[in-house]
Amino acid sequence: MARTRIGLFGAGRIGKVHAANIAAHPQLDFVVVCDPVRAGAEAISEQYGTAVETDPARAFEHGLDAVVIASSTSTHLDLLTAAAAHDVAALCEKPIDLDLGRVRASRERFAGRDSPIMIGFNRRFDPSFEQLRTRVARGDIGTLEQLVIISRDPAPPPEAYIAVSGGIFRDQTIHDFDTARSFVPEISSVHAAGANVFSPEIERQGDHDSAVLTLTGAGGELVTIINSRHSAFGHDQRIEAFGSQGMLQAGNLSDTAVRHFTSSGTETADPYVTFFLERYAEAYRRELDAFVQAVGAGIRPTPGFDDGLQALELADAAVESARTGATIHLPAEDFDVRS
Amino acid sequence: MARTRIGLFGAGRIGKVHAANIAAHPQLDFVVVCDPVRAGAEAISEQYGTAVETDPARAFEHGLDAVVIASSTSTHLDLLTAAAAHDVAALCEKPIDLDLGRVRASRERFAGRDSPIMIGFNRRFDPSFEQLRTRVARGDIGTLEQLVIISRDPAPPPEAYIAVSGGIFRDQTIHDFDTARSFVPEISSVHAAGANVFSPEIERQGDHDSAVLTLTGAGGELVTIINSRHSAFGHDQRIEAFGSQGMLQAGNLSDTAVRHFTSSGTETADPYVTFFLERYAEAYRRELDAFVQAVGAGIRPTPGFDDGLQALELADAAVESARTGATIHLPAEDFDVRS
């Protein structure tokens, strides 16, 4: 079977993760890595024997079947456009863009093309989250009634990043919006409450360090999202799906299965994994594989462009709700767009 | 030491629980039980050797130091008034009344009296919940930032009860409002989303079978309350307090510590306790004891009348929020009333 020729845009932290996964994937030929900072691209090239480019246009000249876009957010839409122009499949890191208007506008551009786009909501591919979703779908808890997503980062990003992040709802909650939609695709309303309880830096930038959101689904489902930009005990990433017949939980991960028992406490487990690339290492591998299999089979990968768009719609609604206190109702016509 | 002479109003389900606890309490003399239905009162009388009355006025003639009011909600305010008139301490089941206006109006009546009133928010006395609150207060998790209260009943009450319950927020969430306030006394705003996902009967009565609420505290705390009128796996009663230095959880209770391991699943525990009187048996005992100790020491018991009032204020705000979608801000002057 012919292997898929793939290129990588972006040689930063997340780019390196994709590079390693690409190199280890038996169905991929890792052809080229492209980054405006040549040194970064060369580091990856040396390790995996790829070509190096700094200009995206040149990268596309390597006869690619697919690309992974892990460059800075502002370049995503242009690279997606270029990929579509070359009929090259693209796995693009989230978010598509911070500007919902631009994403909406670009939607038409991609609608007519066959080249598939997958958005990098890697958490969909976490083994626990995916099993949970599969089991909800097959009825292990009857009808889904409530969904609770707890998503707390170990520590806030650098202040410089906060400034360009688009705010907690577009940067952190965006993952949880997609997780919510992977269970309840049609969201009818959003209520968001933001708070500033621990970080004066984040407050100075007009952003929140904590948030709680209530989403309602078209079927009456109640979805709760609980966010914090810090967590003393490590990555707190849980999903709890409550249904008419039972409940499914996906819990946190530790590095070991060790428990400690002393006179001051029993059953003490290790703190949870603290680095997101470690927490979601398996998810990144499985995400890439899902992309490769979809491209190979000629089917549209999930989550796709519209999933990225919908998550942004929810983020914008959350921003408005947190500002006004109102519950924001999402127009039903939005859903037509989704299919 | 002189024992406290106590009477009991109400010989129903909850009255029987109080009767057993009164009889077993070494500092109490169980003097009289009063219920308009004589047969109920007599059943208790036979078991514990108390006098029987059907008329409350006669009950107060037994030279009481204290009463437990476990009669129907509509009688609470009148009995509290009578207790105050006789300078008798009262432990009164929640809610004080379903009509917030009446409770507000009655507040003046009790303000000048010395006779202490305790409201039966029994969950404050659950050993796990109380330990959790104590540990939050002493700083085990640093500063409290987020509180999640999950409170799901095993099964909905009978339809007839739903009709007179005052609705999910005044009947079920009322406990969680008090729990929230036991951690975050001053609540600034309430947002509530109700849903109807499993019970056509409840929907027919214009009530919700599920709800999610977001409360914000005066210190920026975010409080989430998640309710359902049913839970396939038993009483789901959890509290999770998240702070700057860590997290404390109070989990569910099973009858045994047995775990089962098979080829289809491992570590399977028993379903959780399903009957609330069993789930909170220890809480009811400890609640009564706290009342007895406070009365004996001449200090005001907690939770008091104003705690009952505040929980009702929050319930009314939730009703309005669920109807309009708006976040309801509680006037700051409310807080002045509380002290």
Next chain:
Amino acid sequence: MARTRIGLFGAGRIGKVHAANIAAHPQLDFVVVCDPVRAGAEAISEQYGTAVETDPARAFEHGLDAVVIASSTSTHLDLLTAAAAHDVAALCEKPIDLDLGRVRASRERFAGRDSPIMIGFNRRFDPSFEQLRTRVARGDIGTLEQLVIISRDPAPPPEAYIAVSGGIFRDQTIHDFDTARSFVPEISSVHAAGANVFSPEIERQGDHDSAVLTLTGAGGELVTIINSRHSAFGHDQRIEAFGSQGMLQAGNLSDTAVRHFTSSGTETADPYVTFFLERYAEAYRRELDAFVQAVGAGIRPTPGFDDGLQALELADAAVESARTGATIHLPAEDFDVRS
């Protein structure tokens, strides 16, 4: 229904537990308490309104249906004999006696009498252990193949007690022998290894502070007993039953369901219950009730005299094995005696 008239021998620590349970039992009339130390008996008498005796012979003159024997071990056989002579049912604390020869010899004495004897192996009535046994019996794990009993006390008894305890196998392991036999009634062989790892006092007395035993059942079952006279994290009392189709575990008990999460550890539960009367409070209540029901129904209570005898046989075998290193095989004729 006529209530059972019951007397209590022994007003010490364990006697007080039985006294409270007797007083609270709806089918019992607590008639008399008997202890050579009058003050102890009087303390119980004052609380529960019983008669007081210091001479056992006088106690039996109160027209008793049943007695609870919670006096010192050396008096057990004599009191059992007296109870049998008066045709009074007896619930007798373990062990029957420290001298296996005396117990064997006395067996004939009781064999012909109808008055039922129950031996106070209270752990059989622990809700978790009992549920585990019931589920093994009904086949939840297929055929039982291995049983692991971990039984560690929070702290060693006083040195004075060690001296008269009969040694770890007759004093501590005796409970585990009975637990083992409640799953695997016929034990074919015993191997015991004792150790002295933490207590010079215990070593000075020629006793072990720790032990591990391997028992084999007539059906090939392998039973492991692990003992220690101390446990830093509280009472460590677990049973693990492994079978052809799965495993059942009964775990430890904490006072609360609280878990703590910090940067140094997650999911930390409270230390386990440390006082055996608290750990087994429910077991003592249920044991007494089982005795009362058996007496009421006219059936032989379990565990009976022969269960007490068998546990002692195993203890003596363990003593010999620990001394010689040999595996001690129990004669098959022993089993004939049991039925």
Next chain:
Amino acid sequence: MARTRIGLFGAGRIGKVHAANIAAHPQLDFVVVCDPVRAGAEAISEQYGTAVETDPARAFEHGLDAVVIASSTSTHLDLLTAAAAHDVAALCEKPIDLDLGRVRASRERFAGRDSPIMIGFNRRFDPSFEQLRTRVARGDIGTLEQLVIISRDPAPPPEAYIAVSGGIFRDQTIHDFDTARSFVPEISSVHAAGANVFSPEIERQGDHDSAVLTLTGAGGELVTIINSRHSAFGHDQRIEAFGSQGMLQAGNLSDTAVRHFTSSGTETADPYVTFFLERYAEAYRRELDAFVQAVGAGIRPTPGFDDGLQALELADAAVESARTGATIHLPAEDFDVRS
């Protein structure tokens, strides 16, 4: 830095695991694979681009620094001898040989050589087991007093394998002997009880399908090993270290962190990982890395030849104990040999 040139003997199931780990290790050059069955070697060669040999003598001509010996047990000693003759470091799968006499005899042969030998007791490198050992060593539980090793395979090996396995003690328990020695290096005595409870095939071959062992350490430590050749709920691989100040447990592993809650059971986790190569995948990777680092640093790797020898001594003692029922005392001079 020069990379280590490495060869692999054995292209079977375990050889493939080592092949993948070798290929992925950044400090190794995977030079040659050798197997008498050429097809097996060629399959590995094709994937990783190595040379292929069927004759071990030829394999050593490739200028190797190190070898991994994953061929059948009967070839281990010859290949170790050849490796020593070529001054090539060797990581050799356990056991060294099934015949203790041969291993003892060969010991002299290796004693004078510098070429390091590491024995593949991969479980030492399991992250949980290793952390547990590290924490015991640093005093997290005070003085180690008792060690419980539960080691149950998901399903028995094929009958043909049983026949040549050397019996349960040399084949399965051998790992647990090494685990025991990694905590308590000097074992003074061994008692073993074997049983036949589920497999007529294994019984027919004169082997046991289950076993319980008690080892005593030179410091009085009591070590319990519990084995079964099957486990309905997956790989049951646990260690529990009990000390004067507390306890450490290493638990089982599941593929996900999902829990299920229904009316028939709560907190149900997935069955444990069932395939040993998956259960210990990380251990195999870390074992190879430890070997590479030791070879690179010029230090003797652990576990070494004498660890392999000691595990066999314990296995032989267990065989004798299971046959006679006696506790087998290991001569103290054995320990001198170890250092």
